[in-house]
Amino acid sequence: MRTLFIGGLSALIHSVSTNAHTAAYAKGMYCRGGPNGDNQNANDPVVPLYQLSMEDWWFQHDRGCDLAPPPEDEFLELPAGGSFEVELAHNQAFTTLSFDGEFTSEWPDGGDHPEDWHGPGSPPDCIQEDGALHVQNESMAAGTAFAISYHSELSEVTLENLAVFTVRLHTPWKRVTSYDVPAAMPACPLGGCTCAWLWVPDGCGEPNMYMQGFKCNVTGATATSPVAPARPPVYCEDDLSSCVQGAKQMIVWQQAEGDNIEPSQSKSPGYNPKGLE
Ligand SMILES: *[C@@H]1O[C@H](CO)[C@@H](O)[C@H](O)[C@H]1NC(C)=O
């Protein structure tokens, strides 16, 4: 039994390293266990979004994840003025949501790596063993973010009411990753809010984007002012005064429909000061 299982896992690791990428695993996520909810090795949410119609990329409709909400009353909890944790991984198997966490390590691929993990050469080229991270070393990691919509039903969420509220620079990198929650976030409506995990990698592979759904809820809120409508991001590395102030939309990039940012030359936008904020 045990031997068979390990064989299965090495086949899994192989498929992960060749064709999968990274997603945020946590309570409240859509597509836990895959679209049918029964797969401990699910990597459906990690597949990037590339050149898709808006209907297809929006909350990963292309793979049915938008139709696989978490159990009722399960939310990603966002403590106002505090922080929350998710697990960034290439497969649910490498998180504590599967197999009682038996295959987790400090890293998203369940493997062991040096603290200063980097690709070959100097300056380092892309990390080869784990192309899914799309990166040369920690300092080059493009940044990931969460956005929130004060609507309980996914069908009510729009680009304008989904605002980026937290960014973690130099991620994805290690598995356990935390994001800060602004103290000024108001409480969600009775049925909770809808959130999205977001990432735009910078180089080291196909330019693509990630948008993954969560049911979320702000706890301990004291603020009451609603979040302002989100405005499209602007690529502002060359002119910081052109950066958008206040609530911003997610970055829509490299899709067949809906792109909302035009970086200068061949640069990549991202959830970092250089590419967006
Ligand atoms: C990380 O990699 C980039 C790109 O190769 C390089 O410019 C930078 O110096 C590296 N940083 C460290 C701390 O090694």
Ligand SMILES: *[C@@H]1O[C@H](CO)[C@@H](O)[C@H](O)[C@H]1NC(C)=O
């Ligand atoms: C969201 O959190 C608030 C504050 O803890 C709580 O009162 C409310 O019931 C929660 N909403 C849902 C839908 O669980």
